[in-house]
Amino acid sequence: MKIIKQVFFFTLFIGIALAFTAGNFHDDQTPVALVKKIVKDVQYKSADETDWEAAKMGEPLMDGGEVKTGFQSLALVLFTDGSGLLRVRENSILNIYGEKSKRAMNKNTFIQEGVVGFEVNKQSEDEEFKFTTPTMVASIRGTEGVIDGDQNKVLCESGLIELAALIGQKETGVLTGGNAAQVTEDGQLKIYEMTDAEKQQLQQTKQITIKKIRVETEDGTLEVEYYEEEE
Amino acid sequence: MKQYKLITAVLILFLALSELQAQVSNTVSNVKISQAIEGKPVKFSVSLYPVPGISEVVLAYKPYDESIFEYFDMELLGDSAIYTLSGDYVRTPLFSYYLSIEFETGVVETYPLGIPETAVPLEVTVRAPSVKDSEIIVLSPAPGEKVAINDMFISVSMIKASEDVDIGATKLYLGDVDITQYALFAGDLILFYAENFPDAVSLGDKSLKVEVFNKNGEPYHTVNSDFTVLTSTELAEAQKQFITNGSIEAESRNQSYNDQSTWFNNLSVNLKNTYDDLRLNAKVYVTSEEKADRQPRNRFRGEVQYQDWLSAEFGDTYPKLPTYILNGKRVRGVSGFINLGFFNIEATYGQVRRSIEGTIIEKYNRLNAPLASNVIAIDSARYGDPFAAVNFGTYDRQLFALRPSFGAGEIFQWGFTYLHGKDDPNSIDFGSRPRENVVLGTDMKLNLDERRIQLRTQASVSLINDDISSGDITDEQIDSLFSGDGSSSFGSDKDQFVTLKDIASTFITVNQYIGPLNPEELSSLAAEAELQLNYFNNRIRGSYIYRGNQYESFGQDFMVTDRKGINISDRIRMIDNQVFFTVSYESLEDNLQNTLLSTTKYDNLNTSVSYFPRIDFPAITLSYKNRTRQNDIAPTDTVNNIFMIDDVTSTILAKLSYDFIAGVKHNTNFSISNIGFEDESISDLDQTFVTASLNVSSFWNRDLNSTVGFTSYSSTAGDQDYSYFLLSLGASYRLLDDKLNLNLNINPSFGDFKRNGFDFTAQYALMQNLSAIFQLRYYSMPDLNTTNSVAGLRLRYTL
Incomplete structure (x- = not known):
């Protein structure tokens, strides 16, 4: 019994110490990102919550925060260190992590599923900007492109992306502007020139405004929604 | 009586000298200059005193590391003149400027008075882009963004801010309204949601001001950002409707100058319309100063621009092509560009000078007509006499310029420019020597390694005809120059000459007044090449210029010609962009075509150190300049020694600026300069100028x-x-x-x-x-x- 008590108090002590330490780590309550724009169904939850909530414009996202977009929905996410923005396309789920040290912030976006377009400014030497999917890690230094988590694919419009597969052969490589990369099932990294379809996907990812066309028919009104290209 | 005349003469001389030496002006009331930050545009606003007859105000501008001024036509609007200088010209640590005010009488006055003989240009400190600008980031709204009031939120990031900053003391102003109390401070982020405080935000154009303080409570930095708040409906409509902004201004004023009273009435209308990516702008300025006997004072301008690739301007336009050819000169006509990236084209066509008829001073018959340069033959049937002494008028002058170029310019662009300008000899009756000008040029820019390496070059050659009144040389006149076998005493072949004349005359009138006469000596060539390297906190620039003595472009009125030489400068950033050290050396010489009595060499050494502290300490700029001019005429040359030049000008300058709080916020600026002019020529006109100024602005x-x-x-010239x-x-x-x-x-x-x-x-x-x-x-x-x-x-x- 005494041993159980000792184990209990020891565990409690460790737990309190860890909590205290963790509390210290979270003393800096600076959000990592903000939801700048919302189209239709965008939800979020913080790392320590289990329920999703509807996101609103300006919603702060703390370290580990999760964002989910629904059908024909879109979220524009802005990093609070001014390092760039994400266009989270429909049916996507991602986690945003940020670790601040002095005047720098290391960012990591974990894309569970879906497609995310990004515009990332040049990072300073002591900063990281990473995307992670279940199959790969992409380190960004200042570039534009798209991460397609569903097809394990990266499209690079400009700049430079360092890639590493996380499965199988775990190949690594560098992706430059105008090229695409795909991680195969055995962990190979295939780098090739972007196809016309992929170039079109790149442009479509930039569209953030939904416009409606209403067509009056004998049977009623037909609404067609489409994305308008960002200025 | 003799004594009275002498005293009067001395008094007039003294007063005239006083006018020249004073660094004040009877024409310019004040000059307002927007904050000069490296790489950012600087706006000059000149308020003019009620002096009648001002026809032109020209801004003369020179960066610290150069010695040749560049000149820009200012826009005259009522009693003010304005010009916005491109950020490309704005470099630390200082720039020099003065104004040249031209009167209808032909008299030119400078501000400060007496440049270059007895006064020196003014200097303005250029601040380096503050590191603090990147420390405080307005995440939302973005500058110029249109936001719906329901969705509006302000977000300011201090993640990059210095540890000296007291984030909790930051003040947020929307216009003049302090909204800090409504803001949420989340770590290094400040958030404000309009939805939660609907009364705090109204619709319309908004200016956000973020005032940041350090831990001692002293001002650290201020950031401004403008955006527009609309209703959701307005925002939706704005994306598909014309948005019209603009202003109408009417002015009436009476000016009294030396017992002469004049009324001026002006009306200006500015309209700006946008529809998606299409911009339509219009500007009209009508003034009672518009007179037929002077160059236009009214201004009309219309502009259509679609995105960044298509633009057309009508009316009074100010096109800019390579600076040696066309540099912002007013052209009344059409200007425009199409930028496709791989291929671009710019063009302008219109009137740069309108015709103003000359006037008859005195008429003469055939017997009593004197031999004088302004005595010309006139239409006796119309004016009664065959000759008259006249004040010559001004010919109508039209200009056409075209510049095709290849490459978007972000990395590479290569352009070719053609300019043609011509006076219309039939536009007036009493004129002298109508002229014509053709300029051909090429320019190239190359940016490598993320613009760390920048190469700029331009080269132009000009042809000028100083009198086209007689038209092209005729075949009979050509025949008379050649002997029967087609050869001439100057070694040319007649057929070859005729062929050349036929080709050249499609571009410019060919006769005995065409120049240059010595093209092989590159007298009408103007060229420059500049290489800039930005590495290891150094910005090194090296350039070479060559401007032949006969180079002339009707699109560039102010270029100093007959100069060649080098310019090398380095600006070093140190201690985390707090200290800037600049050194530049320039060596030029004139008399490129041996048309002058002697060659003058100009050597300039400029050095400066600037300290922009991030602590509570004044910003300091110290500068030393040394300019020498020397020609090769010896003092012992008793025939020519009055033209001898041998002088040294040394300038020591200190400028301090300091913001502090003593009860309220004060901004102070102090400067002191000492200019010593040592004249080693036989004139021995040594001069010294000492100027000190202190300004305190209190809020x-x-x-x-x-x-x-x-x-x-104070100045001393001789005794x-x-x-x-x-x-x-x-x-x-x-x-x-x-x-x-x-x-x-x-x-x-x-x-x-x-x-x-x-x-x-x-x-x-x-x-x-x-x-x-x-x-x-x-x-x-x-x-x-x-x-x-x-x-x-x-x-x-x-x-």
Whole structure:
């Protein structure tokens, strides 16, 4: 019994110490990102919550925060260190992590599923900007492109992306502007020139405004929604 | 009587000298210059005194590391002249400028008075882009963004801010309203949601100001950002409807100058329309100063622009092609560009000078007509006599320029420019020597390694015909130059000459007045090449210029020609961008085509160190400049030694600026300069100028601020001393819920130059978008028994 008590108090002590330490780590309550724009169904939850909530414009996202977009929905996410923005396309789920040290912030976006377009400014030497999917890690230094988590694919419009597969052969490589990369099932990294379809996907990812066309028919009104290209 | 005349002559001479030496002006009331930050545009706003007959105001501008001024036509609007200088010209640590004011009589006056003989250009400190600018980031709204009020939120990031910053003390202002109390401070982020405080935000154009303080409570930095708040419906409509902004301004003012009273009435309309990516702008300025016997003072301009690749301007346009060919000169006509990236084209066509008929001074018959340059043959049937002495008029001059180029310019661009300008000999009856000009040029820019390596080059050659009144040379005239076998004493072949003439005459009138006469000596070539390297906190620039003595472009009135040489400069950033050290050396010489008596060499060494601290300490700039001019005429050359040049000008300058809080916030600027001119020529005209000035601006509360300034000037030229003291007192006060804004400035001067002056303006907002501005200026010079004033009323309606 005494041993159980000792184990209990020891565990409690460790737990309190860890909590205290963790509390210290979270003393800096600076959000990592903000939801700048919302189209239709965008939800979020913080790392320590289990329920999703509807996101609103300006919603702060703390370290580990999760964002989910629904059908024909879109979220524009802005990093609070001014390092760039994400266009989270429909049916996507991602986690945003940020670790601040002095005047720098290391960012990591974990894309569970879906497609995310990004515009990332040049990072300073002591900063990281990473995307992670279940199959790969992409380190960004200042570039534009798209991460397609569903097809394990990266499209690079400009700049430079360092890639590493996380499965199988775990190949690594560098992706430059105008090229695409795909991680195969055995962990190979295939780098090739972007196809016309992929170039079109790149442009479509930039569209953030939904416009409606209403067509009056004998049977009623037909609404067609489409994305308008960002200025 | 003789003694009286002598005293009068001495007095006039003294007064004339006083006018020249004073670094004040009877034409320019004040010059306002927006904050000069490296790489950012700088706006010059010149207020003019009520002096009649000003035809042109030209800004002469020179970066610290160069010695040749560049000249820009300012836009004359009523009693002011404005010009916005491109950020490409703005470099640390200082720039020099002066104004050249041209009168209809042909007289040219400078501001400060007496440049270059007895005064020196003014210098303005250029601040390096502050590291603090990147420390405080306005994440949302983005600059210029249109946001719906329901979705509007402000987000300011301090993640990059220095540890000295007290984030909790940051103040947020929306316009003049302090909204800090409504803001949420989340770590290094400040958030404000309009939805939670609907009364705090109204619709319309908004200006966000973020005031940041350090841990001692002292101002650290201020960031501004403008955006527009709309209703959701307006925002949706804005994306598919024309948005019209603009203003209408009407002014009437009376100017009194030396007992001469004149009324001026002006009306200006500015309209800006946007529809998606399409921009339509229009500007009309109509003034009672428009007269048929002077160059146009009215201004009309229309502009259509689609995105960044298509633009067309009509009316008074100010096209800019390579600077040696066409540099912002007013062209009344059409200008435009199409930028496709891989191929671009710019073009302009129109009138750069309108015809002004000359006037007859005196008519003569065949017997009594004197031989004089302004005595010409006139139509005796129309004027009664066959000859007359005339004041020559001005020919109508049309200009056409075209510049195709390849490459977007981000990395590479190569352009070719053709310019043709021609006077119309039939546009006036009494004129002399109509001219024609053709310029061909090429320019290239190359940016490598993320613009760390920048190469710029341009080269142009010009052809000028100084008298096209007789037209092209005729075949008979050509025949007379050649002997029967087709050869001439100057070694040319007649057929070859005719072929060349036929080809050249499609571009320019070919006759005996065409130049250059010595093209093989590159007399009409103007070229420059500049390489800039940005590595290891150094910005090294090296350039070479060559400007032949006969180079001339009708699109560039102000270029100094007959110069060649090098310029090398380095600006070093140190201690985390707090200290800037600049050194530049320039060596030029003239007489490139041996057309002058001797060759003069110009050597300039400029050095400066600037300290922009991030602690509570003044910003300091110290500068030393040494300029030498020397030609090869010896003092012992008794025939030519009056043309001898051998002088050294040394300038020592210190500038300090300091913001501090003593009860309220004060901004102080102090500068002192000593210029020594040592003349080693036989004239031995040594001179010394010492100027010291102190200005304090105090911000007592949001409604009241004041300025106090002192300037002391003294000069010594030979055994003659000249000094004066200038006091400047000013205040600005807002009252009646900001509807009324009062400004008063009093500027008396004492000593050898005495003047009393004050400037008062009252601006009252009659309605939200209608304001009335009353202005009263007065100045007098007791010694000259002169009193002048201007009183005017201006109504401004904002659409």
